[in-house]
Amino acid sequence: MKNFHHSPSIRQMMEAMGLKSPAPIQSRLKHLQKKGFISWQEGKARTLQIVDDVLVGVPILGSVAAGGLIETFSDVNENLDISEVLQKKDIFALTVNGDSxxxxxxxxGDMVLMEPIKDYYAIKNGTIVSALVPGLGTTLKYFIxxxxxxxxxAANPSYEPIxxxxxxxxxQGKLLAVWRKV
Structure with missing residues (x-):
């Protein structure tokens, strides 16, 4: 694609793979699109694009003490896989305002990643949720x-329970992750 400045057509991919039907190509393209590796508009010619810099993990380089000093190991060969969180359906982010x-x-100022709540009765006590109280506003709190x-x-003794x-x-959603820029 990069050498020709455009993507191959479905027909060209079929010929290259010796296929007689476009269905297997389209199925694979849909799967790659769902995983976030490509963008593609079905039914439109040459719209296939590779998504740049697909992040599949963040290297874990060792550990760090938050108390005394500890020895670190630099030969760790693991990644923090964040793809599972990012692949959840309909996740959304909210900016936190306040200290409750x-x-x-x-x-x-933190960003929280939230997963929509489909079944209110399945929420477990202690889950951090984003709740909308019509006419009053939204809040991020523990559900009890x-x-x-x-x-x-709240997770701050200065605030009374609602x-x-x-x-x-x-x-609206339950907490998946907290993102803080420093």
Whole structure:
């Protein structure tokens, strides 16, 4: 593709692989697109593009002490695989405003990656959720259910729990990861 400045056609790929039908090519292209390796518009000629710099992992170079000094090992050959988080369907990011979750290591200005909640009844106590209270706003808090009541609890003793009925709140997502730029 880079030598010719355009992608091969489906017909050219069929000929190169000795296939008589475009279906196997299209199936493979859809699979590669779903994984994020290519972009492609089915039915349009020569729209196949390789996605640059596909990130499959971040090298783990060892460990570091946050207390005293420890010996590090530089021969570690592992990657922190973040592809599973990024491949979840419909994940979204939110910017954190405020310090109510500071004791959960979520600070003002952090980005949180959230996974949509499909079934409210499957939320486990202690899950960090993004909740919308119609007419009042949204918040990031621990989900706690006690009987018929829902409590949205902060990770900062300066904030009181928010007590709600289940029909007064919409759960937007549950926490997957926290991203902090320094």
């Amino acid at each position: 979750m500071i004791d959960a290591c979520i600070a003002d 259910k006690k009987g018929e009541k829902i409590f949205l609890e 007590e709600l009925n289940l029909d007064n709140v919409v759960f």
